[in-house]
Every structure is written in structure tokens, then in C-alpha cells.
Amino acid sequence: MVEALNLALKQEMKKDPSVLLIGEDVGIDGGVFRVSDGLINQFGKERVIDTPLSESGIIGAGIGLALSGMKPICEIQFSGFIYSGLEQLISHAARMRWRSRGRFTCPMVIRAPNGGGVKALEHHSEAMEAIFGAIQGLKVVMPATPYDAKGLLISAIRDPDPVLFLEPMRVYRAFREEVPEEEYTIPIGKAAVVNEGSDVTVVTWGAMRWLCEKVISAHGDKASIELIDLRTISPMDFETILASVQKTGRCVIVQEGSQSFGVAAEISARLMEKCLLNLQAPVERVTSPDVPPPYLRGEMLTLPSEERIWRAIEKVLNF
Amino acid sequence: MVEALNLALKQEMKKDPSVLLIGEDVGIDGGVFRVSDGLINQFGKERVIDTPLSESGIIGAGIGLALSGMKPICEIQFSGFIYSGLEQLISHAARMRWRSRGRFTCPMVIRAPNGGGVKALEHHSEAMEAIFGAIQGLKVVMPATPYDAKGLLISAIRDPDPVLFLEPMRVYRAFREEVPEEEYTIPIGKAAVVNEGSDVTVVTWGAMRWLCEKVISAHGDKASIELIDLRTISPMDFETILASVQKTGRCVIVQEGSQSFGVAAEISARLMEKCLLNLQAPVERVTSPDVPPPYLRGEMLTLPSEERIWRAIEKVLNF
Amino acid sequence: MSLVENYNPLADPIYQVMDENGMVNEALRPAGLTDDLLLQMYEEMVLTRMADDKVNKLQRQGRMGTYPSMQGQEACQIPIAHNLKKEDWVAPAFRELGIMMMCGVPLVDIYRYWGGFESGSKMPKGVNVLPVSIPVGSQLLHAVGIAWGLKLQKKSGVTVPFFSDGATSTGDFHSALNFAGVYRTATVFLCQNNQYAISTPRAAQTASRTLAEKALAYGFNGIQVDGNDVMAMYAVTKDAIEYARGGGGPVLIEAVTFRQGPHTSSDDPKKYVPAGEREMWMKKDPIARLQKYLQTKNLWSEDLQKEIDVRGAATVEKAVAEYEATPSVQIDELFDYVHAELTPDLAEQKAALQKALYK
Amino acid sequence: MSLVENYNPLADPIYQVMDENGMVNEALRPAGLTDDLLLQMYEEMVLTRMADDKVNKLQRQGRMGTYPSMQGQEACQIPIAHNLKKEDWVAPAFRELGIMMMCGVPLVDIYRYWGGFESGSKMPKGVNVLPVSIPVGSQLLHAVGIAWGLKLQKKSGVTVPFFSDGATSTGDFHSALNFAGVYRTATVFLCQNNQYAISTPRAAQTASRTLAEKALAYGFNGIQVDGNDVMAMYAVTKDAIEYARGGGGPVLIEAVTFRQGPHTSSDDPKKYVPAGEREMWMKKDPIARLQKYLQTKNLWSEDLQKEIDVRGAATVEKAVAEYEATPSVQIDELFDYVHAELTPDLAEQKAALQKALYK
């Protein structure tokens, strides 16, 4: 996925001279995950800029850059360090269009690696996408594949409004996939039906998609599983979920982050409202518990596992 | 409610010399809502302290005060200005006990007026309690009555862990209620069944409680409405909700904040998991739409109204 | 070396051109600052005070929302407008009726904002003034980002964020000045030290002797100016803006002034302003001071004042009339500007709300 | 007037007692700094480097997590411990193995933390060292808050937050120093300017000439010290800590040093450190420098070094053995410390997880 993101950045920067990259160590270092590797050589120090260490500064100055006519891509080194920038994100980036009735806008992308499972240090494995979903005026995107990463990042860069682009670290180098050299976009706000099935719908996003695919590989003979990759957290493509659950009557939501107040709750609540009568079983959530992400020794204990996912599927099938 | 909070502060500060109040304008001004009125005269400048204007500073230094053996009550002037302090709140206050396996703890209260409906300025009417609920290790409390405000604030001050105490501004001066002079506590994590009923359960919290009570006054003859005031957002007293909905088979959740990714979604998802078969109708959410809180001219357009609440009740009753 | 470069904030006295009695140190008076211009600024300051006071009055009658009056800070704002070009940007906090109006924001829109209509922040095209920014200190970064963006685009343009003493304590103040120093943006930070952040006095906000010297921590200079001296404010901002425009980098200006009114219409300064402090500052009132000078020069008369007052009242009344005719807030505008396009969720919620409200 | 009060960060040269060749300016050498103490600190620095290097080795073998080595910064940490009392507090960032070990955190616990066991942060009772703080700059406020709390409780105690150049750009640095200035807390801010924040050089972090001078913005003093000079570090921190303990207020110390290794085990400094820079700094290595001095004084010999190495290796190996015997992380501890008591939700989730994992 790292290469796909790098390619998307390169192509958009080449195409649109107003696109620039700012963040901690995005320049000569190419970002701690090498997502911006080589870009400073190609585009120079005025388009790929190492900033002082301040997330609020990066987002706040990014807003100014956007207001000045540029399209900043702001890198937050890990989503667990975005918090000090939330005032700028919530109160300004996401509200400038609304506040000014369209007179001022903030076309900008805030990229951040997200989630755990890579034996990283404390605070480097946060999966708090639900709190970002709650921000009015902000789009929240999370690709799960290299192909989607490229297409969605290009869409995010071209979007006229701020987009928080969360990159599942666990997928950065785990999956190799040939990504087309040519430009393409994947629309923000559209989920993907990754696997068609008729017995149960599994909804997920980010790195959890790969666990779900493994579950399908392992148990596909026992049940016909429809797998939906949300791709965009907000605005959510509920239509696709609804159509699927209306068909299958059963749904399991797999979420990397903690259980309570998560994205899964929102999906479940919407299913409650829109298709209660179609449900053959309660919608199940497979999530991490409501504890901070453990460090590397313990993180696999709390992260959803293939086994827990399969059990939840069994549970709704046997309800 | 302002007087009840003031009384709780006064009594706890008198009783426990380690309790102190810090924040912007909490001193001689007594807080912009006068919650700390007179305390500086009674307890002096070393216990009621005006800080420089930095929410991160208030919470971060508050953590240090707690570590030093004090019990700081940190006032954030409005919950819409807490964002720059979220790194301290999420990554430190709420995790210090967990991180140090109990060696260091942060007994502290973060108070903040919350919610709209009082014709306040931009950013002064946020109802983002859901994002605080998503913080592991943090308790989130929101009283709806003067009586509860006093009892819950005393509990929060005595709690061995950080408590975010959200005070519904709309209730500050709207309701007069005699509050006992003597000390009493209301347990954190316990909802209140405010009105017993058998046809439908209405779950709410904060200022919305009063709208719901009005709905009951107006329409109590048409339906037997059980009203639950959550009082604590997290940890949630789902047991009380479950018992009620198992009885009534119908539930409407009334939430002041925006619809998506809110507290109501979590409640609905839990009902889905725990009592699907008891439900006679889909759980309904009555909320603000997913737009920023409008300014004073428009805020009543988007806030839940008695009429919208009653219609939702009618809808689940007639399902 | 420019005035601003020359100043040592650690040692030099506060910069003043005209003293409290309207006596001018002519040596410090910049070339362009003619008596005509002073007369014009006098009228603008009077108009600002009238326009500001009108909001207070409307507020007391329930026709306006909570309002932070800028009375006493007129000289911190009016002269800056005369030193700005069309290409420049202003990023106000919330106590900036004067500079906003001077830079082309229609008074009616300012009234609309404080009256609770979001449409008040829809600035006219070509007016480079950002909307009011309530989260204290946050707008500084926007100003820095804009200046940085203009520089990267090889465009000319100076940005001027306005803020007050309380804002200097925020993390965003630090980030903004630090980014400005590193990228040498053309940003003139205009701190109106009005002695209070709500009830918190300047001394409780920070232990540095001046706010101006904080600039040194970011590798550029700061200057402390008498913010009630319209001539000094004109001279210093002219110099700072030219310096920034010429590529010199950022400057921090601490304009020492006083908030003559309450923090907002819901505040009571009697609770916390020590006896005599306001009276002391009233003697330094920026408008009265300029009037004294104009009087010495025989440029002011009671008749002139009447004319000015009449013209001002007309301007204000026209804006009030327009303001009061503002159509009520519509559901449409609350939903349609969240994103460039309505999302499916918002479309559904909007339809539902419209149905609920209007059946 | 104390050394720290006397220093002018805007004008004075970097404070040094012992130069790169181990030559000492005896006039600046403080009383307590005996040769015995230097010998002791020499051994402590060597041990620190061995203990630190061991993590690198274990990391490469997959027996440790990502690790930020402190190699080169030993003189910024070891002497401070000798100037602290039991009542004092240390708030480390993440590159502080040396000061943590010196202040009583068992080496095995430091290893546990970096090895991915939360239990490593359960400091022994009476050890006033906060856990590692990863969010850059955040721990400064805790140190200020503790000092403030002690002061309010009329207790004695100095707090010392450790951080590096990158942290000076954070909003929390600003808030922490500002609060410290306002409340005159007994806080000695120890900035190890190791020239880099990951790949970002000091010059890109801020435009001020020194980091020490940033203190002025908060109404207290700062001093720039040679952070590879253990004598200077001893002298300056002794003075600063005494000054703070005596009620003088906070001090900012900029210890100029160099991160000899990569940012962490997942970083490659060859990508960004200019040719020759590391070599230049290696010549200033704090341990080698002290060794030169000891040699001149005939206090060092190959035999002694062998003894020191053997003792150090034993300490390190013992800690490694204990570390490797750490019991695996249990579900219990992941749930039981979220709050003082398990909430009903957590109890339910814990039971469910235990069932799922262990059937």
C-alpha cells in the first residue's frame, strides 16, 4: 500500500502544482513509513516540507495554505498524535465552508497511519475513527487495499473539502498488489462488496478486511458470506449495507477499535432503524474491548481474531 | 443547577483540603456561569486559581497536580474549547492508571458546560459527548437536575479516576429545585428511571430530559411512557435500559447532539444485541442532524423538539 | 534599518508618537501621516465606536446576541487598514468590528454574525477578511498558512492576525509564531493587549515583562506600542507591513490598550477590574486623544463633530435596518454548506427535518 | 547571583567546564565535583551505554520492540541524578534510560517497557519517576503540575522534565513553560538538544538562535550548556536545581548534544544526517571525553575499564535474564487497571474475551 500511496501523491503533485505535502519528516526521510519517499527530490523543498513538531500547527497552517489557494496534504505521523490538532480540525477545517456559507473552503487532506497489529510503540496503534466520524463537515476515508488506497487518495486530494485519510498500518507492507500505473479514482462515500454471499453480511473496514477475507477462505464452504468493505467511514454508504442485509438477514460488524461508541454502533443502529423486520438474528459486533491498545506483547489478545469473527458469524447463523 | 454545583464544590473543598479549582476565570469572576462564585473568598487564591488561557495546560497541569497528591477540578469554560486538551485527556489522564498498573493515578474532575439552546455564540453549544465516551479510562457524567448535579459532582470529586463532568448549560438557570444542604452522593454509572411506564421507554440525558418530561406532561394520557435519564454516559448503565425495554418492547432515544456516531447509536446497538426479540418496533433516535450547531437564530430548528420527540414515540407505538 | 528592526523589546520603552494630551513627537511622525489622513481616521474611529455601541444597545433590547465590544481599541485597528493593500489578508478574533469594517466587510454582515445569522460570515468576493474566530488563538495559524501559501506561490501579500493578551498563552500562538519564524512568512501579528482575558489580568497570563519580547523566542522581532496612540499604531504597522512585504519576515506587535467595556454583554467587569483602573485608562482614550491633537491644529470643531456624528449615525442606522430585514435562517443553508454537495445522509435528514418542521 | 541567573542566553557562549580533550577550567568546577564522583559517573555512563546498547542488540534479534537509543546523551542524564533528592521528580520522554535507571527504576522494568510489557511502567514505590511519555512535549505539563502541587502543599521538591529539541515546537512546551513562569514552580526543564527530531534538524524546528533563550518569553532564565560535558552538566543542573528548590522558580537548560544512533531501531539516519556530522560529534563523545580527563589524572587504566565493563555486563545480563523471564501479558491486567474498579461493561467484555481465548 505504501507504494500505491506514493504513486498517487506523485501523480497528483505532477498534475496539480497547487498540491503540496507538509508534515513531520515527510521530506528527505520520506515519512517514517516511506509514503513520501523520493517526492522531495522530484518536487523540491517548496512542495514537500518538513514542519516543526506541532500537529495543531500542521493542520492550522494547512488551513491557511488551503485558503491561500493551495491543496495541502498534511501528514500526521500517527493518528494517535492528531489530538492536539483537533481544535483546528473540528472547529475550523471542517466548518469553514459552512461558517462562511461557501465563501471560504478548506480543500485539504489529512493523512494518518491508523490502527495496530504491527508491534508498534504505545500511542502508535490507535483506532479511534469513530470520533472522527462524529465531526460534522469532515470526510473520513480508510482504504484496505493498495488499489483502493491509490484511487481514494486521488479522490481525497481532488475533493473540495477536508478529508481525513486513515491508512491502516497493518496493510502498509503486508499485501502486495499490482496497482495500475494510470490515474484512477474511487469515489469517496462508496463501500465495496468484496465477496458476494447470501447467508450473512460481514461489514468491516481497514486492516480487518484481511482477517475477514481469511475467514471466508477458511470457512467459505460452511456459509455464504457477503463481505463489505466500508472504505469511507463518513459519509457512510449505508445503502450498500442495507441492500446486503436485506438480502442476507444477518450481519456481523468487525471493528478494530474498542467496542463502545464505535463505528459499528452507528451501523448497527441504522440497521435497527432501517431493516429490523428483515433481521434473522441480532447484529453482532466483533471489536476490541474497551481498554487502551495493549503494547506489542498483548495487542493480539485484544484485537479481533479470525476465530472470534468466525464464532460471531456462526452465532448469527445459528440464532 | 448553578447553585447546586457551587454548593457541592464548597462542601467538598471544605471537607478535603486537597481539592482545588483551576481554570479560566474561575477565581474572582466565579466562572462565566458563576459556578465557583464566592469560592475564592472562602478558600483563597491557592485553592481557586485563574490559569493562563490554555486548555491543554489546564488539563496537563491538572494531571501533575493529581500526581502530586491533590484533587484538581479543572474547569473548561465551554466543552467546545476542550479539543486542544484532548491529547492530555486521552493519552495521559485517562491512561495513567492503566499505563503504570495502578502505580500512578489521576483523580481529577474536568468540568465543562455543554450543549445548546441558550442562544450562545458559535462553538459555545457543542454536544459532542459521544467522542468523550469513546475514551477508554475516562468516565463521562452529565446531570440533568440540580439534585443530581450536586450528588454526581461530589461522587466525581471523590472518584479515584478522571471524570469528565458535562453540565448542560440549558439547565443551569432554567430549573429551580431545592437541593438538600447536607452532603450526599449519587453513584456514577447509574441511570435514573424518572417516570415509570409500560408502553415505551424513552432514554435521554442532559437538557433533553426536560423536553421529554414536557412530552410526558402533554401526552401522558395517550401513552404510558417510561423515562430514563442516563446521567452517566460512560460507563453506561445499560442494565437499567435493558430492563425497561424488555418490559416496554419499544424505545426512543433522545439525544441533543448530531445523529451519526452518537451516544444513541451505542444504546441502540446494545439493544440490538441484548433484546432484539423483545422489540415491538425499531429503536428510534431523535437527534440533531449532522450539521454544526447553528447560531442563535437557527439552533431551535435543529435541536430535538417536543413535537419531534412525541412523533417518534407515536411512530414506535404505532409500528 | 526599519523602526521595527531597530526596536529592542527587552530594553526600549513603549513606542509612542502622540502623548495622552495629543502632543506629537514630530520626529517620529511618518511621511504619509498627513493631517487629512488623521482627520479621516478620526471619523473612522468615531464611526467604529458608534457602530460598536449600537450592538450593545441592540443586545440590551434583545435584538442581538452576546457581543464583545471593542470600545477603547479603535486605534489598534483603524490605522492598520490604511497600511494594507488589496492583496493582504486579515484574520480577526472576535473583538474586531473596526478592522473588519475598514477592510470591506459590510457593517450589516458584522451585525448579522453577532445577531446569530451565519450568513454574516459570507464575506464579499475580493474582501480578504476571514470570518470571526472564536477559539482563542486559533486564527493565528490561518494567517501564517495564508502568508506561507502566498510566498510558495510567489504572490505578494501580507497577513495580519488580530488577537489579544489571552491568546498569547495558547498552544496555537506558539505554533503560529514558530511556523512564521521558520518559513519567514509575511505575517504581522497584531496583539491588542487590552489588559484582560475576560477577568484574568495580563499579569496572570504570563510572567514575561512584555508580550512583544515573546517574538524573540521565534527568531524575529517584536515591538511594544501605545495602542491608544493612532499615530504610533499607524507608524509601526506601516513599517512592519512594509518590512514583511519586502521579505523581512514576521513581526509581533504588542499594542498596549484597554478594553473599556465588559468582556461581552454577559460580563460585569466591576467584579474584577480594580477601582480606578478604568478611569485611568479612560484618560488615554484614543479618540479623545486624537481629538485633542486636531483641536490644537484647529482641525476640529463642534460643528464638524456634529457632521461626523450625523454621517456615522446614518451609516449605522442603514446597517441596522438591513440587519433587521435579514430573512430568517432556512433549513437549506444549514445543510447545504456542510460539504460542497449534500451527502445522502444529510439529504435524508434534511427532508425529514423539513417535514417535521413545516409538515 | 547563581550561575544560572547570571547567564545571558542572548549573548553568552555555551557553558563548558571541560573541553573536548578533557581539559578542565578548574575555576568553573563546583565544589562537590570530586574526582571520586567523576569516576563514579564515568562508570554510570559506561553502564548506561551498555544497557542501552543491549536493547539495540535484543531488538535486532527480535527480542525487543522499537527502541530509541540514547547513545551520546549520557552526560545529559547521569549527573542530574546526583543533584536530585528523594523528594524530587523526573518526567522522562522516551530517550531516558540513563536518568530513569539512575533514579531507581529497575533496569529490568525499563527493558520490559521497551519489550512491550506494560508492567515496566509500574515504578517501585518511592521512586518519583513518571512512566515514559511518548506524545512529544506532553510530559512537561505533568512536571509543572507536580511542582505546582508540591508548592501549594508547602512541600519541598523539584521536578525535572526531560525532552529534546523537537518538543520545543509543541503547544504543550509553551503551556508548560508559561504555567511554570506564572506560578514560579520549582521546575528545571531539561532540553537535550540532540540536533534532530527524527530526520528534522534543529534549524528546521525553530528560527531562534538557541533553545535556551526561549525561557525569556516566560519570564525566567535559560542557559545553553555543553551536553557532552559531564562537568558542565553537573555544575549547571546543580545550580539550577538548588535555585529552583530555593524558590527561585523555573529554569530552562538547553544541553547541546548529539543523538549518535538512529532515531529508533526502525530509522536510518544515513538518509538525512549530512556526511561528516556524526563523525564530528563522535569526537565530542561524553564518555571518551571524561575518560581523557581521568587518564590525565591517572585515574583510569585498562584494568579499571575491564572491571567496569565486567560489572556493567553483569548488571545488564541480570536484567536481561529477568526481562526474558517476564510472564506473558494476562487478560486480567489489561482490564483491571482501566479504572480503579472493573465496570460492568469491562467485566462482561473480559469474561467474553477470556472465554474466546482460552475456552
Ligand SMILES: Cc1ncc(C[n+]2csc(CCOP(=O)(O)OP(=O)(O)O)c2C)c(N)n1
Ligand atoms: C480556546 C478557547 N478557550 C476559551 C474560550 C472562552 N473565551 C472567550 S474570550 C476569552 C478570553 C480571551 O482573552 P483575550 O485573548 O485577551 O481576548 P480579549 O477578550 O481581551 O479580546 C475566553 C477565555 C475561547 N473562546 N477559546
Ligand SMILES: Cc1ncc(C[n+]2csc(CCOP(=O)(O)OP(=O)(O)O)c2C)c(N)n1
Ligand atoms: C505529539 C507527537 N507527534 C509525533 C510523534 C512521533 N515522534 C516520535 S519522536 C519524534 C521526534 C521527537 O524529536 P525530539 O523532541 O527532538 O526528541 P528526540 O527523538 O530527539 O529525543 C516524533 C515526531 C510523537 N511521538 N508525538
Ligand SMILES: [Mg+2]
Ligand atoms: Mg485581552
Ligand SMILES: [Mg+2]
Ligand atoms: Mg531531538
